[in-house]
Amino acid sequence: MDNSSDRAIVLRDTPGRSTLAAVDYRVHELLLRQEQQERTTLKLIASENFASSAVLEATGSIFTNKYAEGYPGARYYAGNEIVDELENLAIERLKSLFGSEHANVQPYSGSPANQAVYRALLSPGDKVMGLSLPGGGHLTHGWTVNFSGTDYKRIPYGLHEKTQQIDYHRLRETAKRERPKLVWVGGTAYPRVFDYAAMAEIASEVNSYLVADIAHISGLIVAGAHPNPVGHCDVVSSTSHKSIRGPRGGFILSRNEDRYQELYHPKSKHNLAKRIDRAVFPLLQGGPHMNIIAALAVTLQEAANPSFRTYGKQIVKNAKALAQALLERGYDLVTGGTDNHMLILDLRDRPLSGKAYAERLAKAGIIANFNMVPGDPRHPAVTSGIRLGSPAVTSMGMREAEMAQISAFIDLVCRQPNDPDVHARVRRDVADFCAAFEVPGITNRKPGKSKVAT
Numbered sequence: 001m002d003n004s005s006d007r008a009i010v011l012r013d014t015p016g017r018s019t020l021a022a023v024d025y026r027v028h029e030l031l032l033r034q035e036q037q038e039r040t041t042l043k044l045i046a047s048e049n050f051a052s053s054a055v056l057e058a059t060g061s062i063f064t065n066k067y068a069e070g071y072p073g074a075r076y077y078a079g080n081e082i083v084d085e086l087e088n089l090a091i092e093r094l095k096s097l098f099g100s101e102h103a104n105v106q107p108y109s110g111s112p113a114n115q116a117v118y119r120a121l122l123s124p125g126d127k128v129m130g131l132s133l134p135g136g137g138h139l140t141h142g143w144t145v146n147f148s149g150t151d152y153k154r155i156p157y158g159l160h161e162k163t164q165q166i167d168y169h170r171l172r173e174t175a176k177r178e179r180p181k182l183v184w185v186g187g188t189a190y191p192r193v194f195d196y197a198a199m200a201e202i203a204s205e206v207n208s209y210l211v212a213d214i215a216h217i218s219g220l221i222v223a224g225a226h227p228n229p230v231g232h233c234d235v236v237s238s239t240s241h242k243s244i245r246g247p248r249g250g251f252i253l254s255r256n257e258d259r260y261q262e263l264y265h266p267k268s269k270h271n272l273a274k275r276i277d278r279a280v281f282p283l284l285q286g287g288p289h290m291n292i293i294a295a296l297a298v299t300l301q302e303a304a305n306p307s308f309r310t311y312g313k314q315i316v317k318n319a320k321a322l323a324q325a326l327l328e329r330g331y332d333l334v335t336g337g338t339d340n341h342m343l344i345l346d347l348r349d350r351p352l353s354g355k356a357y358a359e360r361l362a363k364a365g366i367i368a369n370f371n372m373v374p375g376d377p378r379h380p381a382v383t384s385g386i387r388l389g390s391p392a393v394t395s396m397g398m399r400e401a402e403m404a405q406i407s408a409f410i411d412l413v414c415r416q417p418n419d420p421d422v423h424a425r426v427r428r429d430v431a432d433f434c435a436a437f438e439v440p441g442i443t444n445r446k447p448g449k450s451k452v453a454t
């Protein structure tokens with residue numbers, strides 16, 4: 001019999017793990033299972049990470065209850081003095097970390113942040129250039145099935161056939177011919193540094209806004225492990241939950257003034273910063289998620305610590321070490337390597353699809369996602385590639401030596417993809433391997449200590 005509702009009525013303490021177990025056994029049990037999975041597998045999804053206990057505490061705090069439509073000092077609800085301070089704190093930390101003039105911390109996630117950018121800068125039907133999805137761009141940069149591809153005139157740019165890196169020369173020619181109003185720089189599956197200066201030059205030549213989407217690399221940028229686009233771009237958008245290791249959310253950085261105000265927005269009485277804010281609220285969103293903004297503030301405090309610089313640089317060192325180890329084992333990598341936190345295995349000459357390899361790897365406790373490679377002959381739902389990322393394992397404290405071991409695990413599975421005994425053996429070895437490391441937000445134990453989740 002389920003008596004959990006009786007217990008819910010007497011709930012009076014600060015919500016915690018034990019309360020969850022009492023109120024909802026099933027969700028609690030799913031949570032424990034997810035924790036168990038994350039403690040015993042290798043999280044190599046390039047967009048995932050482990051938020052710290054402090055970030056999780058703020059995410060699960062009473063700030064989740066507060067309605068605060070509007071912006072600090074101009075809210076549509078009463079009782080917002082404290083959350084005004086909180087939002088201002090997050091904004092100030094963001095501006096100082098990235099050196100930007102303006103920051104908006106209210107977007108619910110990366111895609112809503114990008115929607116707001118479109119609404120602040122363009123009118124439907126305007127031309128937008130973005131890295132194509134097969135080239136490593138994001139859905140919101142003008143892909144066919146996304147609003148950005150249906151409501152705007154999409155002009156994808158691609159990669160150089162030989163280098164598999166952005167072909168800046170062709171990009172410039174296309175921009176000159178098409179004269180887009182917005183150019184995106186950024187991606188979701190691009191293992192190399194972006195040349196923001198070159199992009200800024202091209203955008204300026206054709207009177208286009210330049211927007212960087214740093215969803216994947218914001219943590220690397222804060223750490224000084226990837227160039228900062230802020231000085232080069234009109235607007236910069238990001239998620240807060242990838243390499244920067246915060247809560248699920250988004251933010252937008254921008255200049256205050258619009259350099260094309262006269263040209264593209266002569267009738268607007270609002271500058272660029274104000275148009276971004278108004279696009280987020282009230283055009284697209286209602287009340288901001290104050291618990292997420294609290295957690296973002298904590299994330300930025302953590303990211304400002306010198307140890308975060310070490311962390312970000314180690315992410316890149318680890319990705320390079322993993323790339324090198326895989327190359328030595330005879331694997332092909334898109335662009336031949338990596339400058340950032342991710343690498344893309346090119347499995348076109350192997351017997352199975354990217355999807356099939358990802359499934360086999362998951363059976364062995366290696367969690368990664370299949371991904372298109374340039375010139376991929378397979379459908380996007382199966383692909384010929386696997387994307388691997390180092391942020392999460394770096395958060396566990398792994399270094400170059402562990403990357404060599406991970407490459408050995410991957411190789412074992414990929415060489416015998418249809419042998420369940422191999423999967424099972426690697427699965428056990430991976431679990432043993434992971435047990436020596438702390439998982440932020442899940443365990444704080446040292447090797448050999450209690451296995452109870454904290």
Ligand SMILES: *Cc1c(COP(=O)(O)O)cnc(C)c1O
Binds near residue numbers: 215
């Ligand atoms: C992840 C990502 C996004 C979208 O973020 P969501 O939070 O999943 O909406 C946008 N742009 C890029 C480049 C991304 O990698």
